[in-house]
Amino acid sequence: MSSNVIDAPRSNSAESPKYKRSKGSGSSFEMFAWLFMRLSGVVLIVLIFGHLFVNLMLGDGIHAIDFGFVAGKWSNPFWQFWDLAMLWLAMLHGTNGVRTIINDYAERSGTRITLKTVLFVASAVIIVLGTLVIFTFDPCPAGAVVDLPSFCPVP
Amino acid sequence: MPTKPAGTLYRGREGMWSWVGHRITGVVIFVFLLVHVLDTSLVRVSPEAYTAVIGAYKNPIMGLGEAALVAAIVFHAFNGLRIIAIDFWKKGPKYQRQLLWGVLALWAVTMIPFLIRHLTIVFSNFFGGH
Numbered sequence: 001m002s003s004n005v006i007d008a009p010r011s012n013s014a015e016s017p018k019y020k021r022s023k024g025s026g027s028s029f030e031m032f033a034w035l036f037m038r039l040s041g042v043v044l045i046v047l048i049f050g051h052l053f054v055n056l057m058l059g060d061g062i063h064a065i066d067f068g069f070v071a072g073k074w075s076n077p078f079w080q081f082w083d084l085a086m087l088w089l090a091m092l093h094g095t096n097g098v099r100t101i102i103n104d105y106a107e108r109s110g111t112r113i114t115l116k117t118v119l120f121v122a123s124a125v126i127i128v129l130g131t132l133v134i135f136t137f138d139p140c141p142a143g144a145v146v147d148l149p150s151f152c153p154v155p
Numbered sequence: 156m157p158t159k160p161a162g163t164l165y166r167g168r169e170g171m172w173s174w175v176g177h178r179i180t181g182v183v184i185f186v187f188l189l190v191h192v193l194d195t196s197l198v199r200v201s202p203e204a205y206t207a208v209i210g211a212y213k214n215p216i217m218g219l220g221e222a223a224l225v226a227a228i229v230f231h232a233f234n235g236l237r238i239i240a241i242d243f244w245k246k247g248p249k250y251q252r253q254l255l256w257g258v259l260a261l262w263a264v265t266m267i268p269f270l271i272r273h274l275t276i277v278f279s280n281f282f283g284g285h
């Protein structure tokens with residue numbers, strides 16, 4: 001009956017494929033990453049469901065979205081911080097999730113390091129860009145004419 | 156010769172397919188989010204640029220795409236809660252299969268009113284105008 005017993009992962013026994021990866025570093029990073037996925041997930045449900053409800057269900061839904069709609073939301077610090085939290089948590093959660101997937105499928109160390117470098121650079125660029133956009137946003141840009149929110153001074 | 160483990164506790168059953176679904180939806184949402192932050196950043200370019208690009212999200216084809224995205228998020232979110240229950244609740248592993256049926260039921264209960272509202276907005280505005 002021994003063939004029905006499933007070996008512990010990475011045990012290098014005759015039945016399980018040889019484990020070729022180097023040993024972990026022994027730090028507790030992976031434990032915190034695991035915990036972060038669960039905590040951020042719970043918070044993200046509230047943030048993302050709220051975002052989708054306000055942007056797709058209320059008023060005229062997707063048809064109401066234009067520059068003035070965004071200006072209206074981001075003139076309120078409440079929505080600025082809502083979007084900031086959603087940006088950071090979703091990006092860190094998603095980046096860590098994709099990191100796990102790369103670790104699972106990329107067998108060679110070189111491939112793994114390359115893919116993760118691309119992932120981390122892309123994520124960092126998006127997080128910085130998204131943060132700057134929220135806080136440098138100008139609801140009444142000079143010279144603009146279309147779709148301005150109603151509170152902008154008439155030119 | 157090394158052989159595959161013979162266990163079928165997990166392979167090919169609800170546990171495995173929910174994991175596949177969670178993985179695929181996670182990647183899809185992540186890719187969407189990268190593009191979404193880029194298109195939102197057009198508000199810093201000009202109101203015209205933002206409104207023009209966002210206008211592309213309003214035709215019926217994109218409306219169906221948004222519905223699919225929301226379907227993926229709602230599954231990932233509820234199944235994420237199931238994963239948390241399996242990890243932290245004593246009886247979670249035992250009831251993981253029943254929990255998955257719960258996830259699918261909640262998913263349907265959330266999606267039906269969402270689809271009615273969203274598709275009404277998408278199609279009535281497209282065919283009927285304002």
Ligand code: HEM
Binds near residue numbers: 129130192
């Ligand atoms: C089709 C569905 C969606 C629509 C129509 C939509 C629309 C918008 C709009 C109009 C904004 C501008 C600011 C605001 O309204 O708060 C925005 C920003 C944002 N959305 Fe969405 N969204 C959708 C789905 C999502 C999803 C699924 C996520 C998360 C995974 C998300 C994450 C964000 C983030 C992080 C920002 C801030 C971007 C920045 O910092 O520049 N959105 N979205």
Ligand code: HEM
Binds near residue numbers: 041180228233235238
């Ligand atoms: C809506 C609330 C969400 C909840 C409750 C949630 C929950 C979870 C949980 C519990 C995990 C499992 C982590 C593990 O196995 O250690 C996970 C994985 C993952 N999530 Fe989410 N998540 C949410 C939103 C998101 C968003 C917005 C993204 C993309 C930006 C995302 C992308 C991923 C990815 C790529 C994985 C890895 C999948 C895998 O390893 O198979 N999730 N999520």
